[in-house]
Amino acid sequence: MSSPRQTLTALIAGFLLLPSTAVFAAGKCDRLIVTGSPDAPPYLWRDPQDPKHLMGANADLLKEAATQMGVKVEFLFGGKRSQALEEVRTGRMDLLADTPLNSAELESLDFIHPPIAQNEIMVWTRVGHAQPFNALADLRGHPGAISEKTRITSSFDSSIKEHLTLEKQPNLTQAFQKLMLGQVEFVLAGRYAGLALTQTLGMAKDLHAQPLPLDRPGLYLALSFNSACNDPWLRGQLAKKMTELAASGRSSEAVTRNLELWKAQLQQPASTTNQ
Known part of the structure; x- marks a missing residue:
């Protein structure tokens, strides 16, 4: 059986070790x-x-x-x-x-x-575009584009591969240019990247995002x-x-x-x- 002095020594040693271990x-x-x-x-x-x-x-x-x-x-x-x-x-x-x-x-x-x-992935269209693009189903049968650099969730990726016709572009600039030229009806792009790029390229009066995001990776x-x-x-x-x-x-x-x-x-x- 250990003496009170041995027990006290062991307790002190244990407390001394705790801070150093934590550090x-x-x-x-x-x-x-x-x-x-x-x-x-x-x-x-x-x-x-x-x-x-x-x-x-x-x-x-x-x-x-x-x-x-x-x-x-x-x-x-x-x-x-x-x-x-x-x-x-x-x-x-x-x-x-x-x-x-x-x-x-x-x-x-x-x-x-x-x-x-x-991030919020938005549907970008030309201003005045009459077709409502508020859901994935609304995009079916309409040509669109997406930048190869745009990251989306795996579930959304599976859905667009199954249901949509999308052209992959090397970057968002080229995707927006196709939209401006009327070669596609929409672009899937992040809210903030799209805002910055449309403003910088002088497209802010011509292109805008639809109200609802389709994906939130x-x-x-x-x-x-x-x-x-x-x-x-x-x-x-x-x-x-x-x-x-x-x-x-x-x-x-x-x-x-x-x-x-x-x-x-x-x-x-x-x-x-x-x-």
């Missing part, structure tokens, strides 16, 4: 290398002034959350979307900052809930299984911060701010941004 768990990863799509404004895109890095609403929001967590983040250009995904899958980079939920990726990525942002943080930073503390803290951001309204503020920033960049002659 170790919280400090295991003090720096995250983050990447994502280089062509998804206002959420994430390549910084024209510093092409090795990415910028956007998701970058701002994650940096804010990481500062509160005591973790540094660096947003690096990892190539086009598929290349960025591979960089994170392999663990060469830690985190994707703007990926849709995809069941095929659950074997290599931990998706953090809730999403850091949600979430854009998630996804942590690599192969990242040395992937531990329960980090996943829990990121989920907590994403929940707080969703409730605070700061997400919409970041989107609005970066939308204006992207529009300003598009209007600069030297800009290479192409959505």
Whole structure:
């Protein structure tokens, strides 16, 4: 039977170990290398002034959350979307900052809930277009277009493949040009990307979005299984911060701010941004 002195010594030793263990768990990863799509404004895109890095609403929001967590983040250009995904899958980079939920990726990525942002996929038409396009069924039998860069949910993707006739265009600019020329009757595009581009290209008086979104893909943080930073503390803290951001309204503020920033960049002659 242990003496009172031995019991007291053991208790003190246990209490002394608890703070250091907690600090170790919280400090295991003090720096995250983050990447994502280089062509998804206002959420994430390549910084024209510093092409090795990415910028956007998701970058701002994650940096804010990481500062509160005591973790540094660096947003690096990892190539086009598929290349960025591979960089994170392999663990060469830690985190994707703007990926849709995809069941095929659950074997290599931990998706953090809730999403850091949600996009709204709208039906864009010429002003004065008489046909009501308020639902997927309304689009059947009408020619449309979509940018290859526009991300949608897997269920919506299955629906449009089954029911619609869509031309895939390399970017949203070309899709809108076909709409302006009357070669298609509608374009499926994100609310904010469409707003910025129509205003920048001088099409705002000719093209507009129908009132109701047809799809709302979430854009998630996804942590690599192969990242040395992937531990329960980090996943829990990121989920907590994403929940707080969703409730605070700061997400919409970041989107609005970066939308204006992207529009300003598009209007600069030297800009290479192409959505």
